Amino acid sequence: MPHPGLAVDQPIASLLAAESTNWSSEFGELAVDLSLVVLLALVVRLLSLPLLRRAQQATRERAALSASGAPRASGAPRAAAGPVVAEVVACVVFAAGLEAAMSAIRNYGFELLRSPVAFADTEGMAMELDLNSDDVMVRALVIGAALLALWLLFAHLSRRALLTSGMPPAVAADDRVRRQGLLRLGLFAVVGALVLPMGVLLAGAVFQAVALLSARRLPAPAESAGTTAVLPHPAHPAPAPATAPATAYVPAPAPAFAPVRVPHQPLNGHEPRRIGGYLLLGRIGAGGMGTVYLARREGAATEVALKTINLELLDDPDLLRRFQRESEVLAMVPGAYTARVLDTGVDAGRPFLAMELLDGRPLDAHLRELGPVRSAEALRALALALAVALSGVHRLGLVHRDLKPANIMLTSAGPRLLDFGIAALVDGTRLTMTGAGPGTLTYMAPEQFGEERVGTAADVWAWACCVVCAAHGASPFAATSTGGVIRRIVDTGPEPSALAAVHALDPALAAVVTRALTPDPAARPADGSALLALLTDAPQEDLRAEITRGWNTLRL
Template identity: 40%
Template sequence: MERLGAADPLRIGPYALAGRLGSGGMGTVYLGRSAGGRTVAVKAVRPELAGDTEFRERFRREVAAARRVSGAFTAPVVDADPDAELPWMATAFVVGLSLHRAVASHGPLPGAALRMLTAGLAEALVSVHGAGVIHRDLKPPNVLLALDGPHVIDFGIARAAEGTVLTSTGSVIGSAPYMSPEQAEGRRLTPASDVFSLGSTVAFAAGGASPFGDGPGAAVLYRVVHAEPDLSAVPAGLRPLIERCLAKEPGERPTPDEVVAHVRRADRPAHGAQGWLPGPVAAEVLALRAALTALPAPAPTLTLTGPTEVLPGGSGLTRDLPEDGRGPSRRKLLLGLAGGTLLAGAAAGTVWALNRDEPERAAGSGTRRPSGNEVVEAKLGWQVRLPAACPQLLSANGTVACVSLRQIRGLDGAGHTKWTVNGDDHGLVFSVTGPNPPNAAAVDGGRLHVGGAIASAAGAAPRTAVLGIRMADGKDPWTAVLKEAEGSGVSDFCGVRGGRAYMISQTPGSSPAEGYGVWALDLGSRATAWYRAVDPRPLRQALPYSGDGVLYAGIDRLAALDAKGTAAWSKGVGTGALAATARYAVLIDTKGVMTALDPATGRQAWQVPGAEPGAPTAQDDGIATDEQGTVVYALWGDQDRGLSLAATEAASGRTRWRMPLPPDDPGSARLGARLLYADGNVYRIGADCVLWAFDASNGRPRWKFSGWKGIDPFSLVWSAGDGRLCLTNPNTTTVAALHANGS
């Protein structure tokens, strides 16, 4: 999204766009203003999906569902054109913070605010259900805390009540910690499903965590269906109501009207201009409102009176040009996902940052930053739609393995299905769900190993398990089960080394700080080599090239286990990226210092400051290494606040080469490093979601791919190897591949 001046607006329909609020698998949301000055949130379908009849129909249903809903605590549709060349919808813009962001920044809500939140969400559901619609995705990011109360947003997966099922694609649609049991099991939904989600959302607001814990999506869904919620943080006066909302059987839950009546009987306080919100949250919302009113006014006329320019990248957007044909002017509003002051938009619940009065800086110390315009644009090798979303991809042995919740599908080099393996045939649900899906699989010796949870008899706890199959044809299956401890799935498949598979297993019902263990599985005997419970929760991991051990990092600690699973050493450090090389473990801490450590002792070998930590995704792709583990590829910060890609010798820390990168779009937030190495390329996902391939020998760009530019870069799952780069967005069922040479 370009930075805009008042005299050179971008437009969708009749609205001048002031910037991008966020994006997802279906579309991009912009802040827009009408000629009369009305501020709206404009959601536009991604250009590559506009010609897809199924996606266009899905968007048309979203518009229809949102149009049917109106109420004090929803964001009504004010305009839409689902049949336009680039379909779009405009909703009233709500100035507020998402509940998720407010709790993360300022802590759980106090009792009075919780009662207001509960009543406001219930009143919103009265409007939603009164229109014959089931929301199906009520969760903290889809609740905005505004000065006049909470607002429910995003009807992207809403359905009419008379025809609602879990999914029409075979994939789980929704957010696991906030699904109802019937939604998790694929049963027919009623409005009571939204009431269950209301209860989970209020419990989050009270305690700062889902009442069913976190971890692999399959584990969370198991707890939603079978376990009791943790409501210890919910105030005693509100707890009985939330317990009823979270009843496993839909018929035992209160209606939204009953929820409102219960809160009213509890003497819900009246709210004024900002009285219902805690002070720090109210102050931030007031600051956001002031920032919004300070935005430049739209151009006085939005009709075409002079030359126009179609923006590159197939966005379908146009921009009025001045008569001299020059490009857009600059303004102070920079868009992003982190830093600065945060504001949530009504159509998607995403956040954007306001970077005030910060001067732009030119490259320092003689840095010459290439524009990237001369870099060749790659072509998709193939792109296919699968019956279900596949949040895990692996490419090896001439096959692309696509792992979904209940199925593994093998694709050939042209994207055609070669084979399928159903998890139900082996009693398994695969660990691939969640907003940032974990690494649930690994390939070694021509075999694919996929982690998950094995179904248990009624009343028994589930067990973590692994399914092994041949990568080439999906045959010769076997299953190994973790018998040494209860387990509800694989939160991370560390990989295979020395004939052992290493996985992080999670205990069912565990809290975020407990219940994780490292499982070393001997692939020859298919028996456990060792299992060790660990603390803290492993968020990043790496396998040393020798020693049969494993390294894992929590929020503020890095630890190592030896070949027998015994704790070898531990260091207090916040780890932003972690990788293993032939000789050392290399980490980038949260302050940007790259350090090499002896994996056996933890002793420091060398250290260099100025690196870019990894992006906060579940994939461990903040650092890339070559096949031999002799070279480390990472991003480094420059004086002009841009980035360079550099190759560092793993043994000494000496820089082989360093190449300044073309800048991401000015409106993109700092992403953090996402890098892969394969086939002589270093691949990077930019903050604007442009994909780059750089020559691993010198850092020069070989090609770029802009076809998915503008979508959320955190949502992409990728895998490289076997001559291709494979990508998918778990919010959709599309899988794509680019050839390593870009042709």
């Protein structure tokens, strides 16, 4: 006689087995349906990629204009909204078509995917599939929440990449742009949870993933609509740009975002409010010699960096001569990856220098905060841009003599070489006192420690040190003491691990760097032009494109 319990246990076991079989079948259908939605969304997104890229470029231009805070110049084109509207319409049409297709196919997978996260018809699905309604509800919520989170994550990442890759930091940091991004993300979350079917959320995640990859490869906008040029003061016209030889490298105009927003402090009560026709808006920085102000020409919108000597030092003729020398040198240097001088003059006996306001930060600050450059393309772009800058400097008969990471500004438009305050004409007299050689110790060439004449080869040496520092994080001649640094420079040579860091990223660049660190100045590339010839033989347009392409791989 059979055991009394078997008559009950066998049907229960049969039911559990049947339910398990049902779930296996339904989840198999769900996996297939998810794959079909992903494949269809990917195909449609790739076919509409040109429309997406136009919409992204228009969004960048509008964000840059919003961040500038400047009125649109008369006659300047507006940032087009048409591509953005077309992209939104295309996404709505695709979502409607996808929902219609899912409604036409009756199975567990599409039954789930055509329901919103918060209003999934779990009762109907449970009855149709002969399953427990609570189990269906839990699984629907888990799947829906995962798809919604995936869509929101990719939407956030794609917008962040759109506003940071190849864009000035001021754009992503702008409060209005941030608020717009948060509002957009909140709207996505509400609509995604309450309105959109789960299948549309999955397709949206695919769309946003493709948008993320596209945003990282977009070039910076060609121009911003709100830009106004700084007008020279009638009493102090801006110096005429130096005429370069026909072979000089002339880069494309950098994208103009006005005004660039840089950190600054409010003015003190004793500080002036106007200098030479410029309104002082704040203090960017100050040193023992002078102060740099954030300023704007009266009647103009573009902001500038205005540098002037501190009042207590105006009676020092040596400092006045040095400041005047810096103004002259900067006015002569071409604008190829160097900071441009916009205006110079003297106001009530106080000399001033107005320069373009650069976004970004110095290379040394970048290395402290983010570490060494890990992109081979970005490192080569930095090396090429600095070589281009030096070739323009040296062609004018100038030697920088203080090339170091603190004097290299990393901007959205590329590196910029700064601070020519101690530069001297190659055939002129030294401005510093005998025995007080200019420069920073770990970037000084061996000849700067002796009595021999310092020429353009010393800048080539410093260029190599800066490239190594960018890849390694420190100068190849860094040591724990001054004596140790000097011994490395004149005797033992650079740190092998520092050179290895460059070689690991770009062996060809490492070979040029090694040659530029030859102790004998005559064995190094003679100047910036010779250095550039060793690095590349590309035409000007190709060189400019290579620098821009490589620079866009660097996270600023």
